[in-house]
Amino acid sequence: MSIGVPKRLQNKKVSVVGTWKINIIWCSPTLTQRYGGTLSLNPGVRQILSSPGSLIKIVYFSTSKEQPVDKTKKNASRDSNGVSNCSKGGYLVNGRLYFIKFETSKINECLDFISSKQLHYRGVQQCGFPVSDKNIIKATGGGAFKFADLFKENLGISLDKVDEMSSLVSGANFLLKAVPSEAFTYVNGKRNYEQIDHNDLFPYLLVNIGSGVSMIKVDGDGKFERVSGTSVGGGTFWGLGKLLTKCKSFDALLEMSHQGNNRVIDMLVGDIYGGMDYSKIGLTSTAIASSFGKAISEDKELEEYKPEDVARSLLRMISNNIGQIAYLNALRFGLKKIFFGGFFIGGHAYTMDTISVAVDFWSKGEAKAMFLRHEGFLGALGAFMNYQLVQDDSVRLVGDKNSNPLVEDLNDNGIIECCVQASS
Numbered sequence: 001m002s003i004g005v006p007k008r009l010q011n012k013k014v015s016v017v018g019t020w021k022i023n024i025i026w027c028s029p030t031l032t033q034r035y036g037g038t039l040s041l042n043p044g045v046r047q048i049l050s051s052p053g054s055l056i057k058i059v060y061f062s063t064s065k066e067q068p069v070d071k072t073k074k075n076a077s078r079d080s081n082g083v084s085n086c087s088k089g090g091y092l093v094n095g096r097l098y099f100i101k102f103e104t105s106k107i108n109e110c111l112d113f114i115s116s117k118q119l120h121y122r123g124v125q126q127c128g129f130p131v132s133d134k135n136i137i138k139a140t141g142g143g144a145f146k147f148a149d150l151f152k153e154n155l156g157i158s159l160d161k162v163d164e165m166s167s168l169v170s171g172a173n174f175l176l177k178a179v180p181s182e183a184f185t186y187v188n189g190k191r192n193y194e195q196i197d198h199n200d201l202f203p204y205l206l207v208n209i210g211s212g213v214s215m216i217k218v219d220g221d222g223k224f225e226r227v228s229g230t231s232v233g234g235g236t237f238w239g240l241g242k243l244l245t246k247c248k249s250f251d252a253l254l255e256m257s258h259q260g261n262n263r264v265i266d267m268l269v270g271d272i273y274g275g276m277d278y279s280k281i282g283l284t285s286t287a288i289a290s291s292f293g294k295a296i297s298e299d300k301e302l303e304e305y306k307p308e309d310v311a312r313s314l315l316r317m318i319s320n321n322i323g324q325i326a327y328l329n330a331l332r333f334g335l336k337k338i339f340f341g342g343f344f345i346g347g348h349a350y351t352m353d354t355i356s357v358a359v360d361f362w363s364k365g366e367a368k369a370m371f372l373r374h375e376g377f378l379g380a381l382g383a384f385m386n387y388q389l390v391q392d393d394s395v396r397l398v399g400d401k402n403s404n405p406l407v408e409d410l411n412d413n414g415i416i417e418c419c420v421q422a423s424s
């Protein structure tokens, strides 16, 4: 699910007469007037929360007074509060996107977070302008349905549901167009950041590996089709892994897979062909012929296998399978670019390596797997983008780094410097 919540933050470093708490999305019709005076704009925050099967993701936008203003840049009519006139009319509000996730089982921590940061208040307040009586935040994914009552009861928030596939696509398109170094390939243990040509982005295949896997052919902004999917995804790895290894957390399972050796359980081509390659069909002796296949012939109970090896085989099986299905779908539609998102990947080297090798192997080097730095936040980000579509008061993230120099690179926390364009 994805939710958009407003937030008010006090700027402790700057004393402000008339504290403005804005939710940019909701106040745009009067934004011009309100900015038009001698007002100081306190950090205005709004955020989106996304909670599907296993993780709740929050994306929120916050303006910040401390942010340096580079007056040498285009659109440099920004005032000291990070607000500037926009060449296309309206205002640009400079700020940052923040990304946070919680395990769904810790929904209370998520509610506390929202509450402690007052993310659930929205609207402009003070100076005679009332806060809106409606607390509505955007939400996408299953959690938007599952947690609707919980959010209403605890925080008085209504969740405005946004379609999950369309959110994934909006989020991916924004990141690919707006954020430098968002996409990278993973080859021989190294990330190679890709310069995405905005004019040559579409079409591409978006593979979102969450609990299950969705494969979406993206032809443009808002133009997409979910062409395939598989139920063998991140939930399978975590669920089956938990049963097989008894490990208590996803991170522990992943860590185990680091230590393991899949060859102990997987049946390799060499195991079948007496240590030889099967070169006639392009299979080396070390290629996996049958995942978990060795367990058939060995007279061993599950407990006799190291959980690390089991975890490794499982991770490899699932990643390989997804890579292969992704490639087949790319082939089906003649797509050369395949972007992988979703928290299953988790920036995990072995997962990315397996997916990359699978795509490379099956495509004979024709297609390449690319990964996204904000992999798991596509839906939440897309729900955030949805505000502009449902509000008359257009607010949108200004993202194209070429046309808008306010967009900076992201730092290691995944924070994105960006600005919101609010119409007058």
Ligand SMILES: Nc1ncnc2c1ncn2[C@@H]1O[C@H](COP(=O)(O)OP(=O)(O)O)[C@@H](O)[C@H]1O
Residues within 6 Å of the ligand: 051, 052, 053, 054, 055, 103, 141, 209, 210, 211, 212, 233, 234, 235, 236, 237, 238, 250, 251, 341, 342, 343, 344, 345, 346, 376
């Ligand atoms: N801390 C975690 N807890 C649970 N699952 C995690 C965690 N980190 C990564 N994952 C993986 O991410 C998957 C969920 O990915 P996500 O993109 O959040 O999809 P969903 O929308 O289905 O929750 C899980 O099935 C699991 O494989």
Ligand SMILES: CC(C)(COP(=O)(O)O)[C@@H](O)C(=O)NCCC(=O)O
Residues within 6 Å of the ligand: 052, 053, 141, 142, 209, 210, 211, 212, 213, 214, 228, 229, 230, 231
């Ligand atoms: C139902 C879902 C879209 C939900 O998204 P998720 O919470 O897994 O990210 C996804 O799990 C999925 O696409 N499953 C695969 C179903 C199938 O095509 O067989």
